[in-house]
Amino acid sequence: MLPDVNLVGHAGPLLAAARGAVVDLWGVMHNGIAAFPDAVDALARFRDGRRAGVVMLSNAPRPSAVVRLQLDRLGVPRELYDFIVTSGDVTRDALAAAGYRHLWHVGPERDLPIYEGLNVTLTDDLDAAEALVCTGLVDDERETAEDYRPLLEAALSRGLALVCANPDRIVKRGADVIPCAGAVAALYEEMGGTVEWHGKPYPSVYSRSLGLLGTAPGETLAVGDGIETDIPGANAQNIPALLVTGGVHASIWGDPPDPARLTAALAERQLSVAAAIDRLRW
Numbered sequence: 001m002l003p004d005v006n007l008v009g010h011a012g013p014l015l016a017a018a019r020g021a022v023v024d025l026w027g028v029m030h031n032g033i034a035a036f037p038d039a040v041d042a043l044a045r046f047r048d049g050r051r052a053g054v055v056m057l058s059n060a061p062r063p064s065a066v067v068r069l070q071l072d073r074l075g076v077p078r079e080l081y082d083f084i085v086t087s088g089d090v091t092r093d094a095l096a097a098a099g100y101r102h103l104w105h106v107g108p109e110r111d112l113p114i115y116e117g118l119n120v121t122l123t124d125d126l127d128a129a130e131a132l133v134c135t136g137l138v139d140d141e142r143e144t145a146e147d148y149r150p151l152l153e154a155a156l157s158r159g160l161a162l163v164c165a166n167p168d169r170i171v172k173r174g175a176d177v178i179p180c181a182g183a184v185a186a187l188y189e190e191m192g193g194t195v196e197w198h199g200k201p202y203p204s205v206y207s208r209s210l211g212l213l214g215t216a217p218g219e220t221l222a223v224g225d226g227i228e229t230d231i232p233g234a235n236a237q238n239i240p241a242l243l244v245t246g247g248v249h250a251s252i253w254g255d256p257p258d259p260a261r262l263t264a265a266l267a268e269r270q271l272s273v274a275a276a277i278d279r280l281r282w
Helices: 012-016 037-048 064-074 087-098 109-115 145-157 181-190 203-213 230-236 259-268
Strands: 020-023 053-058 083-086 102-106 131-134 161-164 170-173 176-179 194-197 220-224 241-244 275-277
Touching: 012 037, 020 037, 020 203, 037 053, 053 064, 053 203, 064 083, 064 087, 083 087, 083 203, 087 109, 087 131, 087 161, 087 203, 102 109, 102 145, 131 181, 145 181, 161 181, 181 194, 203 230, 220 230, 230 241
Parallel strands: 020 053, 020 220, 053 083, 102 131, 131 161, 161 194, 220 241, 241 275
Antiparallel strands: 170 176
């Protein structure tokens, strides 16, 4: 059994001990509507230490340039971070490397920038598609992954792979829990389909992040709220992790967290964290 979780009220000591930080966005820095003032303050204080830098690591299925503009609107100042790495970035690289020319897009129109500059054509003819690319649900406030079962059955009959540009299964938008592309991809995998996953917790986004920072895993701190993405990804790369418990999985252990329930949830998943905090604050 894993040891009891170290619950802390302030992240300052952990941040101060790190040379670089890899920080999740949704659930840590903002809730999809506005930035969290305490989280902004924490990164501002970290930046004052003139350390190696901060990578904002997001499972957003869009290029980092688009996410930067979103952070501007949400109130996350650009001086808080040095780089943005997104699942959209690594998905674009993978699509280019695979040489796909005709793709079926699953997701809302706002995610179409993921294809900009790529030599691909989006098709509504499944027989012409070489793969499905899922960036999310078209109407994530009303739909669930099950709404896509007929499409997935048709894709499975053709042996098409599904490229998942956001491994998150759910996210909190304000007080609402919203399904993400990972939920559709997980259903396709359960049905026997082939899924290519890009983003957290998979290695490529961490390799890119550490390369940009120029730090070793042990001198970097990963901050995230996801026990399906952020924490498993950090554990796999031997990056110390700070779990923000008030994010997407708060219903599992409570908010504020019950120490026993939190410890049990992490032990069940064989996850370890350097510490846990209800909200990111210095």
